Amino acid sequence: xxxxxxTSRTRINRLPKRGDYSRETIYGILDAAFLCHVGxxxxxxxxxxxxxxxxxxxxxYLHGSAASRMLRTLAGGVDICVTVTLLDGIVxxxxxxxxxxxYRSVVMLGRATPVEGDAEKxxxxxxxxxxxxxxxxxxVRKPSVQELKATAVLALPIAEASAKIRTGPPVDxxxxxxxxxxxxxLPLAMKTGAPVPDPRLDPKCAKVPEYxxxxxxxQS
Amino acid sequence: xxxxxxTSRTRINRLPKRGDYSRETIYGILDAAFLCHVGxxxxxxxxxxxxxxxxxxxxxYLHGSAASRMLRTLAGGVDICVTVTLLDGIVxxxxxxxxxxxYRSVVMLGRATPVEGDAEKxxxxxxxxxxxxxxxxxxVRKPSVQELKATAVLALPIAEASAKIRTGPPVDxxxxxxxxxxxxxLPLAMKTGAPVPDPRLDPKCAKVPEYxxxxxxxQS
Numbered sequence: 001x002x003x004x005x006x007t008s009r010t011r012i013n014r015l016p017k018r019g020d021y022s023r024e025t026i027y028g029i030l031d032a033a034f035l036c037h038v039g040x041x042x043x044x045x046x047x048x049x050x051x052x053x054x055x056x057x058x059x060x061y062l063h064g065s066a067a068s069r070m071l072r073t074l075a076g077g078v079d080i081c082v083t084v085t086l087l088d089g090i091v092x093x094x095x096x097x098x099x100x101x102x103y104r105s106v107v108m109l110g111r112a113t114p115v116e117g118d119a120e121k122x123x124x125x126x127x128x129x130x131x132x133x134x135x136x137x138x139x140v141r142k143p144s145v146q147e148l149k150a151t152a153v154l155a156l157p158i159a160e161a162s163a164k165i166r167t168g169p170p171v172d173x174x175x176x177x178x179x180x181x182x183x184x185x186l187p188l189a190m191k192t193g194a195p196v197p198d199p200r201l202d203p204k205c206a207k208v209p210e211y212x213x214x215x216x217x218x219q220s
Numbered sequence: 221x222x223x224x225x226x227t228s229r230t231r232i233n234r235l236p237k238r239g240d241y242s243r244e245t246i247y248g249i250l251d252a253a254f255l256c257h258v259g260x261x262x263x264x265x266x267x268x269x270x271x272x273x274x275x276x277x278x279x280x281y282l283h284g285s286a287a288s289r290m291l292r293t294l295a296g297g298v299d300i301c302v303t304v305t306l307l308d309g310i311v312x313x314x315x316x317x318x319x320x321x322x323y324r325s326v327v328m329l330g331r332a333t334p335v336e337g338d339a340e341k342x343x344x345x346x347x348x349x350x351x352x353x354x355x356x357x358x359x360v361r362k363p364s365v366q367e368l369k370a371t372a373v374l375a376l377p378i379a380e381a382s383a384k385i386r387t388g389p390p391v392d393x394x395x396x397x398x399x400x401x402x403x404x405x406l407p408l409a410m411k412t413g414a415p416v417p418d419p420r421l422d423p424k425c426a427k428v429p430e431y432x433x434x435x436x437x438x439q440s
Contacts, residue, residue: 009265013287013288013289014284014285014287014288014289035305035307035321037257037259037268037270037303037305038268039257039259039266039267039268039301040266041261041264041266044261044299045229045299045301045329046259046260046261046266046299046300046301047259047301047327047329048257048258048259048268048301048302048303048327049303049327050257050303050305050307050323050325052321064234065234067233067234068233068234069233069234079264079265079266080266081259081265081266081267081268082268083257083268083269083270085255085257085270087255087270087410089413089416090352090353092353092356092432093360094360094361095360095361095362095363095367096345096349096357096360096361096362096363096367097361097363097364097367097370097371099349099352099356099360101255101272103270105270107267107268107269109265109267125316129316129319132310132319133310133312133406136312136319137316139401139402140313140314140315140316140319140401141314141315141316141317141396141399141401142315142316143315143316143317144317147315147316147317150317151317169416169418169419169420170418176361177420177422178422179361180422180424180425181359181360181361181425182359182415182417182421182425182426182427182428182429182432183417183418183420183421183425184415184416184417184418184421185415185416185418186353186412186413186415186416186432186435186436187412187413187414187415187416188410188411188412188413189410189411189413190307190408190409190410190411191408191409191410191411192406192407192408193309193406193407193408193409194407195402195404195405195406195407196309196389196404196405196406196407197402197403197404198389198390198403198404198405199389200389200397200403201402201403201404202397202398202400204400205400205401205402205403206402207402208402209402212312212402212406215406216406
């Protein structure tokens with residue numbers, strides 16, 4: 001299935017030229033991030049909660065404590081919205097009105113279902129872990145049966161989704177270009193700092209793993 | 221009013237020690253960011269949309285095109301959730317299970333009301349502008365009557381809110397500290413890059429304004 005035919009719920013109405021429904025664009029944005037904001041409704045009140053995610057194929061995996069309200073609500077198969085936003089810059093125009101932001105965002109609608117079975121849950125958790133720090137999963141102690149029981153894992157089929165993207169310089173009213181105002185873009189990006197060792201790190205483990213150095217280079 | 225008495229809707233149930241309801245903490249987080257995710261419901265379906273904001277006193281201001289679905293929906297006085305998330309690091313534990321993130325987030329619930337009157341709207345837009353790039357508003361062309369008409373501005377009273385914060389190193393199971401695994405925190409922060417001039421920038425405006433250099437230093 002392609003997203004090239006947006007539904008009435010995912011069609012970009014405001015500034016439609018910023019809308020994109022191709023799987024390539026949407027998955028490109030999803031794969032460049034690992035934090036999403038999940039929207040769900042409890043007794044008519046919407047809640048928006050930040051959480052990590054992982055994508056594999058056409059599925060988005062979410063996880064959390066089996067005791068959390070969000071995970072319990074989502075597991076009930078309710079309508080949710082998962083939004084991923086990458087902020088790329090502040091667009092500084094000559095008029096206040098034409099200020100904007102450069103960004104890449106994806107909005108996904110659907111219903112999540114619980115991932116059942118220890119092997120299936122472990123694989124989904126691997127996907128989430130690899131999305132956040134590729135290479136880490138291999139090194140760490142895997143979840144015990146007890147830990148799997150305490151963890152809820154949910155799968156959201158990526159079936160109804162849209163991307164919205166803005167790039168490039170400001171667009172001003174023609175007469176404003178003559179104004180004596182600096183205009184352009186202040187780029188923004190999430191950057192990594194130097195890894196901070198756990199105070200309890202055994203000196204024999206002091207060497208920062210190569211995959212972390214890679215993660216650093218990729219982001220900074 | 222203090223937030224020291226959380227409502228049943230804003231009380232942090234999961235890991236309550238991460239919860240904080242003080243105005244000082246909540247406003248500190250709000251003032252360190254400018255991007256929020258707004259959750260609202262249309263025909264039972266939640267939507268989560270990223271947008272800029274500004275805070276003045278106990279009010280959060282949102283703005284957008286008067287034609288946007290989000291702004292029109294919000295102006296109807298429906299229940300919304302506004303969430304602000306600052307991601308500070310990836311917490312790398314020795315077990316997959318104890319991985320986490322360091323973050324500061326605020327969840328606000330309430331109903332927004334339209335800001336009416338050109339002077340009031342202009343002042344609210346100034347607040348949003350100053351939150352994003354302090355100093356910019358003074359320099360740019362202010363909104364015309366036409367532009368104000370095309371802009372919807374909403375005020376959300378910050379009355380029901382909670383913060384959630386995690387800081388510090390990983391916390392592992394006692395027996396896992398003996399594992400041969402690097403553990404610690406990979407810091408993350410939104411950083412600015414070098415300002416990119418508009419290709420149409422008049423050479424006489426080429427000097428990057430001091431307030432932009434300040435914004436850069438603050439974030440990078």
